[in-house]
Amino acid sequence: MKTFGAVGKGEASLDGYDEAELLNNVGEGCLTHMWFGGSWPGYEQTRIRVYVDGEHTPSIDMELGLGHGFGFGDGGAPWGTAKMGKTGDPSGIYNTKRIPFGKRIRITGQRHPDGPPSSPFWWILRGTEHLPMFVGGIELPPAARLRLHRLDSFTAKPLQEFALCDVGGSGALYQVTIAARALEKKGGMNYLEACMRAYIDKSTTPLMLSSGLEDYFTGTYYFNRGRFANDLAGLTHYDDKSQSFSAYRFHDDDPLFFDKGLRLTCRCGETEHGTTSGPTAGDPPATVYDTYCWLYQW
Numbered sequence: 001m002k003t004f005g006a007v008g009k010g011e012a013s014l015d016g017y018d019e020a021e022l023l024n025n026v027g028e029g030c031l032t033h034m035w036f037g038g039s040w041p042g043y044e045q046t047r048i049r050v051y052v053d054g055e056h057t058p059s060i061d062m063e064l065g066l067g068h069g070f071g072f073g074d075g076g077a078p079w080g081t082a083k084m085g086k087t088g089d090p091s092g093i094y095n096t097k098r099i100p101f102g103k104r105i106r107i108t109g110q111r112h113p114d115g116p117p118s119s120p121f122w123w124i125l126r127g128t129e130h131l132p133m134f135v136g137g138i139e140l141p142p143a144a145r146l147r148l149h150r151l152d153s154f155t156a157k158p159l160q161e162f163a164l165c166d167v168g169g170s171g172a173l174y175q176v177t178i179a180a181r182a183l184e185k186k187g188g189m190n191y192l193e194a195c196m197r198a199y200i201d202k203s204t205t206p207l208m209l210s211s212g213l214e215d216y217f218t219g220t221y222y223f224n225r226g227r228f229a230n231d232l233a234g235l236t237h238y239d240d241k242s243q244s245f246s247a248y249r250f251h252d253d254d255p256l257f258f259d260k261g262l263r264l265t266c267r268c269g270e271t272e273h274g275t276t277s278g279p280t281a282g283d284p285p286a287t288v289y290d291t292y293c294w295l296y297q298w
Contacts, residue, residue, distance in 0.1 A: 029129035037122035071179025071246030136255030190282030
């Protein structure tokens with residue numbers, strides 16, 4: 001076993017807008033820790049990309065904010081768990097996602113084009129070679145790789161069902177983050193009535209994962225008690241005025257495995273009993289969604 005890592009202490013690596021290399025390690029193992037610091041407008045939109053085993057298109061391409069479970073540049077802090085958190089504003093952002101690789105792992109950062117041209121950047125990246133991967137107590141195959149499936153600024157019509165991921169092959173669902181904002185005042189937060197559905201192994205009948213969207217993130221009554229964060233789920237943003245929220249949900253201790261594919265869906269609002277037809281629960285408005293769905297695939 002060999003631990004590797006890289007740090008940057010107030011570096012100018014992100015000056016300008018080019019993609020900058022933060023870590024490049026040859027070997028086999030798992031990344032186990034990321035931490036990022038800095039302060040400038042749009043910091044949370046900084047892109048972090050993870051290239052595994054020489055791939056040209058990164059299997060993980062994330063914004064710092066949504067990649068760590070919070071949307072809308074929400075400055076709320078400190079909050080955190082063993083898996084992920086935010087200790088300051090705007091930074092002190094960390095995660096302990098295990099990202100396996102077989103030959104090489106390369107990580108880069110890139111400033112968002114709307115941000116200022118220069119500002120110091122801090123980072124800590126660390127991992128261990130030959131470290132096995134587990135989900136739900138089950139050791140994953142050596143071929144397992146963590147992949148991020150994104151849906152960016154998707155506008156859903158009332159009652160429209162849409163996919164957060166639609167993949168073939170074998171794997172396990174690891175984490176879901178959703179940031180959503182209603183486009184109209186009517187209906188308030190009625191889009192939160194949505195049930196999450198998993199269509200496993202090409203089934204046309206879904207496994208219902210929740211009785212409402214806030215329920216999926218372990219909340220209740222439209223998150224009526226405000227923010228929370230734990231190892232299973234958390235509410236990282238909620239604003240009645242803009243009718244927006246963001247939340248995260250992990251599945252490593254609540255495993256969802258698949259052998260022949262997974263289509264994970266959400267709906268913009270819902271019928272009263274989660275059926276394909278029937279009376280609508282409330283009056284859901286058209287809503288814009290950004291979703292991050294993390295899967296181990298092999």
